[in-house]
């Protein structure tokens with residue numbers, strides 16, 4: 001009985017880790033790249049990038065099974081892990097433990113941000129066709145409000161930190177980095193990946209903002 005509970009727990013833990021990487025992590029990379037295309041102006045963004053995606057066959061199926069359900073599973077199991085409260089950053093002041101704790105905080109912050117972001121874009125677009133038709137204009141208008149811009153900056157860096165730090169912990173969970181040296185080296189690589197991904201995300205935000213200032 002205990003063995004079967006342990007096996008289920010192990011399997012759920014592995015699925016949580018896998019879904020964080022693929023498809024959710026891969027989608028985050030794709031999504032930030034997609035938004036970075038805002039630098040090429042409203043017509044390119046709306047017609048080529050967003051329009052191209054909206055014309056994909058089986059789009060609702062892909063959104064549900066490739067993005068929404070894996071993300072919901074990852075977030076749900078993540079909340080259960082947080083509820084079990086294993087990290088004790090105040091008692092153990094090791095760097096790794098702090099990052100373990102930050103992984104959880106960023107997960108919860110990210111969940112709140114994603115609710116807002118999906119609500120403002122995908123859900124709002126279902127009720128208001130003009131948002132779907134001109135997502136560029138919608139983002140440009142939203143981001144020109146300082147509180148919204150601040151939320152997007154926080155959301156972007158929470159997501160980037162969560163994925164980059166998650167990559168390094170996933171490598172430990174899957175037995176790819178076993179020695180302390182390998183974990184340190186891979187940690188630097190994940191840090192560099194995070195900076196690159198964050199720069200791509202900033203590039204996208206600047207694309208909408210530059211257009212708001214009339215530069216695009």
Ligand code: HEM
Nearest residue numbers: 017020021024025075078079107108111166167169170173
């Ligand atoms: C863009 C969305 C997200 C991505 C790309 C993502 C990715 C990842 C990755 C790659 C890991 C590492 C898995 C491992 O260590 O094996 C992870 C861990 C974690 N994620 Fe997420 N995640 C996202 C959203 C969320 C959300 C919304 C929550 C909600 C609370 C969450 C909670 C957690 C927790 C608690 C962990 C640590 C699990 C542990 O160490 O046992 N994540 N995430």
